[in-house]
Amino acid sequence: VTSSTYRTASLQENTELYLGIDGGGSKCRSQLRNAQCRILGTGLSGPANPVYSFTQALESILDATRQSLREAGLSDETMANTVAGIALAGLHIPQLAKTLSEWQHPFKALYITTDLHAACLGAHQGRDGAVIIAGTGSCGYCSVNGQHITLGGYGFLLGDQGSGARLGIEAVRAALLALDELGPQTLLLDILRDHFQCEGMLLVEHLMNAKPRDYASLTPLIFSAAEAKDAVATALIESAASYISDLAMKLQQHKPPRLSLMGGLAVPLTPWLDQTVTDLLSPPLENAETGSIYFAMREHKKNVTTA
């Protein structure tokens, strides 16, 4: 969709607009809609994880916002007519939530929620439901009758048992154990040697500054090894799948009307899940930035009604 298509909406700059932001560790996505929920523009900018850099997160948010406005043929000043919903990670940190609430933002109104809540609202078109994210990290989230439950999401060192980063790390660990002949032999040793062109301590040095996403990028190699009937790779994937199945059954206890599995591992991992779990899954309907818009619309309506 080009900006000219959006311009046919023939917006007046004083029309009420809704902006949805999904800020993540590597990208920030935005979406602009009018009060009738029609998409007017979208944007994509850089990292927006306030845990790592608050300043950079705000810059990425504003950058993505301006892109959405430009695509809609609107000036930056239109932000003053825009009700914004912003979804971010790290809001469980009290200091971060406080700093963000004190932001002198340029919007008509600002409503902030967690990245998980927005993903869930998006997946279920603003209605109650649950989501499991199996991507670089892993976690579960459920929003039913105003109750919000989060499970996992503790990062690649202390959790994320159903994530790509964890799978990659466990594959390297298994290869190093096999190299030392202190663990079962595995194709992963050869596969990772070919991939990195080194092994042992040199591989460890090579990975010294590796990020979770670097480990997550190894998952296709692990699925290949499992396809070639490697017992170690198979066990690693089974363990990740079993965690995701456990998450699903735990979320199901809260009786969400819908449950969606999302993230880069959703497709490759699905055949490994328990049949009981795959029977429960429904596809996500919309993205997290749309979820942020649903959130902003709902919260703003409450505020306006109250006022």
Add this chain to the structure above:
Amino acid sequence: VTSSTYRTASLQENTELYLGIDGGGSKCRSQLRNAQCRILGTGLSGPANPVYSFTQALESILDATRQSLREAGLSDETMANTVAGIALAGLHIPQLAKTLSEWQHPFKALYITTDLHAACLGAHQGRDGAVIIAGTGSCGYCSVNGQHITLGGYGFLLGDQGSGARLGIEAVRAALLALDELGPQTLLLDILRDHFQCEGMLLVEHLMNAKPRDYASLTPLIFSAAEAKDAVATALIESAASYISDLAMKLQQHKPPRLSLMGGLAVPLTPWLDQTVTDLLSPPLENAETGSIYFAMREHKKNVTTA
């Protein structure tokens, strides 16, 4: 031993002296001996891991050296009469080994070896043998008939299955799984909650910048939980002990005359090892800085004989 005791050695500043250095991630230890192997002085300074900071490692080495000389009642200029043996981590990195070999050092002669080799030479008074280090990290090393074998030592993320850091990390992981009711209930959840005064995502945030030694400091809590018959803590310690037992049996294949278990976990972990393994263990006889002196004396003798 005070410096006056050492001064009774009534050294002439032109006597040949031997310096041994053991540089580690948090401390650098030095020892000065005369040609008759009598200890003249010792020193203790800061971090000397060249992987993290080469400049700081050299500073710590020189600082510890000066302390040894001062304790022996000798001036800094005596370094020119001193044959130094320096043991450091990270020497498997080609660039690091090259930079170190180009160092314009102040010694009469300088011989460099790995921290593991020095620990092994110390443990067995300069003779062949093997060591297992179970401390913040874990690894095995064997030096027999001029052959050197290293096993493990890949760090807390990718290896160190018999280490304090790994035990600590696994305990936190188990507690977080129990909190989410996605893993077996465990006393570790209560113990770590009491210890950190928080749990869940706040605990994860609290540990965001935790170092391996911070996780290793949790090991007494895990041994307490195991003593109280907690199944999860027991399984974690059994797994670490099983890795150390495997390391021992693997090293034993090289027929080392002696095998020593060292590091902060050596004492608490010994009762958990296989009986076959504990029967193989002999106590370490001397420390790694003494091992560095043995190394320097031997290498220097070769050089002098050759010249």
